[in-house]
Amino acid sequence: MSILTVILLLPLLALAALAAWPSRQRVMFQAVTIGITFVELVLASLAAWQFDVSAAQSFQFVQKVPWIPSLGISFHVGVDGLSVGLVWMATLVSFAAACASWEIRERVKTFHLLLLLMNAGVLGAFASLDLFFFYIFHELALVPTFLMIGIWGRGGQRSYAAFKITLYLGLGSMVLLLGLLAVFFLAGQTTFDMVELAAQARQSPFPVARQQAVFPLLLLGFGILASLWPFHTWAPLAYGAAPTPTAMLHAGALKKFGLYGLLRVALPLVPDGARDWMSVLAWLALGNLLFCGLVAVRQKELDRLIGYSSVAHMGFIFLGIASGTALGITGAAVVMVAHGMLAALSFGLSGHLYQQTRTLELDRLGGLLRPMPFLGTALVMAMLAACGVPGFGNFPGELLVFFGSWPPRPAATAIAAAAALVVGAVYALRAVRKALHGPLPDAWQAADDLSNPWRRLPFVLLLAGLIGLGCFPGPLVDRIQPAAAAIARPLESAPAPAALIPLPAAALTRPPEEASR
Amino acid sequence: MNAILTMPEMAVTALALGLLVLDLWTPADRKGDLGIAAIGGLALILAGSFLFGAGAPQYAFGGMYVLDGMALFFKRLMLGVGVVALAAALEYSKRFAAGTAEYCALILLAVSGMMWAASANHWALLFVSVELMTVTFYVLVSFERTRMPSLEAGVKYLILGALASAFLVYGVALVFGGTGTLGFAGDSGPGLGTGSVLVRVGLALVLAGLGFKIGMVPCQFWAPDVYQGAPAPTAALLAAGSKAAGFALLLRVLLEAAPDWALEMRPVLMLIAGASILYGNLCAIPQRNLKRLLGYSSIAHAGYMLLGIVVLERAGAAAILFYLAGYACAVLAAFLVAALAFDPGEPEEIPALAGLHRRSPYLAAALALSMISLAGIPPLVGFFGKFLLLKGVVLAAFDSRSFGWLAGVALAGIVTSFYYYFGVVRAIYWSAPAAERPPIAVSRVAGAALGACLVGIVAAGVFPSPLLEAARLAAGALRIP
Numbered sequence: 001m002s003i004l005t006v007i008l009l010l011p012l013l014a015l016a017a018l019a020a021w022p023s024r025q026r027v028m029f030q031a032v033t034i035g036i037t038f039v040e041l042v043l044a045s046l047a048a049w050q051f052d053v054s055a056a057q058s059f060q061f062v063q064k065v066p067w068i069p070s071l072g073i074s075f076h077v078g079v080d081g082l083s084v085g086l087v088w089m090a091t092l093v094s095f096a097a098a099c100a101s102w103e104i105r106e107r108v109k110t111f112h113l114l115l116l117l118m119n120a121g122v123l124g125a126f127a128s129l130d131l132f133f134f135y136i137f138h139e140l141a142l143v144p145t146f147l148m149i150g151i152w153g154r155g156g157q158r159s160y161a162a163f164k165i166t167l168y169l170g171l172g173s174m175v176l177l178l179g180l181l182a183v184f185f186l187a188g189q190t191t192f193d194m195v196e197l198a199a200q201a202r203q204s205p206f207p208v209a210r211q212q213a214v215f216p217l218l219l220l221g222f223g224i225l226a227s228l229w230p231f232h233t234w235a236p237l238a239y240g241a242a243p244t245p246t247a248m249l250h251a252g253a254l255k256k257f258g259l260y261g262l263l264r265v266a267l268p269l270v271p272d273g274a275r276d277w278m279s280v281l282a283w284l285a286l287g288n289l290l291f292c293g294l295v296a297v298r299q300k301e302l303d304r305l306i307g308y309s310s311v312a313h314m315g316f317i318f319l320g321i322a323s324g325t326a327l328g329i330t331g332a333a334v335v336m337v338a339h340g341m342l343a344a345l346s347f348g349l350s351g352h353l354y355q356q357t358r359t360l361e362l363d364r365l366g367g368l369l370r371p372m373p374f375l376g377t378a379l380v381m382a383m384l385a386a387c388g389v390p391g392f393g394n395f396p397g398e399l400l401v402f403f404g405s406w407p408p409r410p411a412a413t414a415i416a417a418a419a420a421l422v423v424g425a426v427y428a429l430r431a432v433r434k435a436l437h438g439p440l441p442d443a444w445q446a447a448d449d450l451s452n453p454w455r456r457l458p459f460v461l462l463l464a465g466l467i468g469l470g471c472f473p474g475p476l477v478d479r480i481q482p483a484a485a486a487i488a489r490p491l492e493s494a495p496a497p498a499a500l501i502p503l504p505a506a507a508l509t510r511p512p513e514e515a516s517r
Numbered sequence: 518m519n520a521i522l523t524m525p526e527m528a529v530t531a532l533a534l535g536l537l538v539l540d541l542w543t544p545a546d547r548k549g550d551l552g553i554a555a556i557g558g559l560a561l562i563l564a565g566s567f568l569f570g571a572g573a574p575q576y577a578f579g580g581m582y583v584l585d586g587m588a589l590f591f592k593r594l595m596l597g598v599g600v601v602a603l604a605a606a607l608e609y610s611k612r613f614a615a616g617t618a619e620y621c622a623l624i625l626l627a628v629s630g631m632m633w634a635a636s637a638n639h640w641a642l643l644f645v646s647v648e649l650m651t652v653t654f655y656v657l658v659s660f661e662r663t664r665m666p667s668l669e670a671g672v673k674y675l676i677l678g679a680l681a682s683a684f685l686v687y688g689v690a691l692v693f694g695g696t697g698t699l700g701f702a703g704d705s706g707p708g709l710g711t712g713s714v715l716v717r718v719g720l721a722l723v724l725a726g727l728g729f730k731i732g733m734v735p736c737q738f739w740a741p742d743v744y745q746g747a748p749a750p751t752a753a754l755l756a757a758g759s760k761a762a763g764f765a766l767l768l769r770v771l772l773e774a775a776p777d778w779a780l781e782m783r784p785v786l787m788l789i790a791g792a793s794i795l796y797g798n799l800c801a802i803p804q805r806n807l808k809r810l811l812g813y814s815s816i817a818h819a820g821y822m823l824l825g826i827v828v829l830e831r832a833g834a835a836a837i838l839f840y841l842a843g844y845a846c847a848v849l850a851a852f853l854v855a856a857l858a859f860d861p862g863e864p865e866e867i868p869a870l871a872g873l874h875r876r877s878p879y880l881a882a883a884l885a886l887s888m889i890s891l892a893g894i895p896p897l898v899g900f901f902g903k904f905l906l907l908k909g910v911v912l913a914a915f916d917s918r919s920f921g922w923l924a925g926v927a928l929a930g931i932v933t934s935f936y937y938y939f940g941v942v943r944a945i946y947w948s949a950p951a952a953e954r955p956p957i958a959v960s961r962v963a964g965a966a967l968g969a970c971l972v973g974i975v976a977a978g979v980f981p982s983p984l985l986e987a988a989r990l991a992a993g994a995l996r997i998p
Binding site: 069135142150 | 912924935986
């Protein structure tokens with residue numbers, strides 16, 4: 001049995017076991033959930049360690065079990081360089097989210113069952129190599145998200161937020177389902193297996209006209225799921241209303257599904273359809289970066305601000321994907337991993353802050369660095385990471401995105417680099433100033449600064465991940481780069497985008513092999 | 518003569534009659550045992566139906582009656598539906614002043630009508646089986662004689678049902694006039710051409726009559742009123758059984774008896790499918806009554822299933838069979854909860870479900886799962902059914918733009934349905950109850966029946982392969998020329 005199958009089965013088995021457990025013993029549920037997610041994290045770290053970098057382009061830890069033979073559907077898991085980092089990030093975020101679930105006091109059993117289900121869905125989505133399971137695993141999280149926001153959410157708008165995220169993501173998933181079915185037909189209705197589909201698409205590309213009909217469906221579906229501007233309005237609202245663990249898991253890990261899907265499904269399978277849309281995607285990415293960034297600047301509440309900033313960060317990833325170059329895609333994947341940790345960290349910290357202050361209105365907060373040195377420092381670091389300061393994981397990713405996206409689209413890249421980073425600095429530093437500096441209202445003199453060291457652990461791990469990735473991006477980049485090059489190859493084969501220009505990126509990563517050919 | 522083939526139907530009918538006779542000698546406080554006996558008998562017949570292999574089609578009564586894979590699939594489905602409906606009836610009939618055994622016997626007769634319908638290969642048997650069902654349902658719908666909504670629903674069903682039967686029999690007469698034969702196709706007679714105007718008009722009338730059974734636009738007006746007013750077990754049987762019987766007949770008529778006409782009428786059928794999906798889903802949005810909501814949603818589900826018919830292929834028929842089985846599980850569970858969670862005489866208002874998760878976690882989870890399955894969210898069976906239906910439409914969309922529009926309409930309908938299905942889930946899990954209400958005790962029989970539905974919803978969603986293979990095998994028995 002592949003290590004990935006074990007990672008996937010663990011939460012599901014725990015779910016089944018806990019469902020039978022009497023709901024009185026509350027501590028049990030949290031303990032088991034934390035334990036299970038920790039084991040997942042250890043196993044995923046082991047997998048990432050054992051991952052054979054020299055064969056990062058091919059899938060490893062593969063397991064394939066026929067599921068519905070008559071439709072060519074099989075349970076097929078495996079990771080390549082692109083997904084191994086995502087799986088690892090997802091387990092880390094899951095563990096952090098499970099640790100943050102101590103804020104849940106009511107209906108503890110139901111919450112942890114839903115959290116485990118969501119956890120299985122997130123991991124399955126990144127580990128699946130079969131379109132059908134890829135889709136199903138992502139959808140597993142839809143209902144838990146709805147229930148968690150509705151039952152344990154905060155604020156008067158939680159019901160509205162729960163419906164909005166469910167309907168919006170439901171729409172995205174249905175559009176996506178049509179797109180995936182169309183891909184299945186393009187490939188001759190024989191298999192849902194992504195590996196076989198990709199091989200088929202490489203050897204004999206599907207008719208261009210049909211690819212052009214299918215790609216918009218995939219782009220719209222994945223775009224909605226990844227909060228592509230202007231389909232992003234669900235995200236800040238829902239994350240603001242969600243309980244902390246849900247916001248961490250959703251914003252950190254689950255939202256990367258749409259981006260991962262673009263890289264794993266849309267670009268490799270329908271590259272000819274994708275090419276025409278890449279410039280559109282680049283400009284929409286600017287919508288994320290600038291529009292949502294500016295909206296974040298104007299937010300009055302910390303969680304909304306973080307929500308909009310997390311939508312804005314999607315812009316870097318979309319820009320990297322839209323570049324269609326190996327360098328840009330590598331950067332996008334690095335930002336995906338980094339932003340997963342960053343989003344979980346920010347939402348975890350703001351969730352703890354909310355527990356202490358019962359409000360996240362920036363005008364009412366202030367001076368919290370004094371009673372809460374640990375939380376304050378962590379929040380400052382998160383905000384610095386959010387504005388792309390070197391030393392944090394976002395920096396190398398964003399840099400690679402800019403390098404990769406410059407040759408095909410200098411204008412968009414220049415705007416993104418010049419404007420978006422400034423806007424990012426404005427909202428991030430504004431959050432720090434409003435919440436942490438200035439006079440401290442009397443009400444929060446005695447705010448609890450995560451006095452229990454165990455509660456600090458998830459934040460320490462997430463920060464360590466961010467800083468580690470920021471200082472030593474090499475191991476991750478080495479894993480992603482061959483896979484990214486394989487994705488970019490069919491896109492670059494067209495005459496339109498210029499060949500890669502060797503840039504100072506060489507300092508961070510080896511130049512793509514294609515460039516030397 | 519091959520009358521042995523009709524054993525299952527005969528046995529169900531005999532069980533119903535036996536129940537009525539035994540009722541005469543049963544003291545009032547032991548009537549419940551009769552219901553248990555009926556459930557046991559029906560379950561035995563269901564088990565016995567597996568003695569019939571799905572081999573080559575076999576005929577009885579000079580080709581009027583056919584036993585093929587599809588007929589068997591439908592019979593097993595209807596027997597299963599009957600068992601669960603009887604369990605619901607046993608629970609629900611506690612609120613009747615008298616008549617438990619009659620109610621159960623009528624359900625059995627309705628099931629037997631559906632089973633005959635599954636084997637109809639002849640216009641006369643089609644009509645007779647539809648009438649056996651419909652007439653029984655007149656009584657079943659208005660069985661709560663002391664409750665006005667039930668009587669009102671009964672009258673509505675009677676009038677509109679009679680109208681539909683009139684359409685049906687008139688259509689059959691015209692078809693007979695045009696072709697000179699009452700047999701459908703296959704070994705007993707030639708398939709219908711699209712030749713004469715008489716036949717075309719006749720088939721259109723037949724479509725209207727069967728459309729009433731499945732609740733498709735424009736023959737859907739009865740559904741919300743009747744679902745709301747009828748006793749919950751009756752509504753469950755209407756939704757899960759009667760609809761399935763309608764689809765069994767529709768598949769036979771459109772794909773076996775009159776394929777040329779169906780091809781010609783394809784644009785109309787597509788229009789009907791799209792209109793049903795939109796009408797059902799949009800009208801369900803403002804509903805406050807759970808059973809009425811299920812009535813509107815049943816129209817939408819009829820529309821989804823018509824997607825499997827308009828592609829006019831075996832794969833589409835298989836998708837319908839799979840969908841029907843999944844729909845039956847979900848809708849039976851929903852009506853079972855509706856029968857258990859509300860007090861006698863209380864209207865089934867959705868806001869009254871608030872606090873259900875505390876009154877009975879089991880019922881709450883069951884209703885939530887059923888709603889989520891109806892909404893078509895993986896990994897439940899409702900999703901896989903929609904997946905199969907949409908698969909056929911997307912394939913056809915590559916060749917014809919109108920199928921692309923149909924897929925778009927289906928998508929809009931499905932997303933719309935999320936709103937009201939999740940509205941029920943919200944009511945269960947986090948709406949604040951108006952007043953604290955006592956916990957609900959679920960009897961063992963009802964609990965087991967509900968459990969069976971839930972197992973079906975989850976198991977057939979996670980491991981769809983066995984049910985899918987059965988559906989494909991059954992659809993393979995369709996004699997599509």
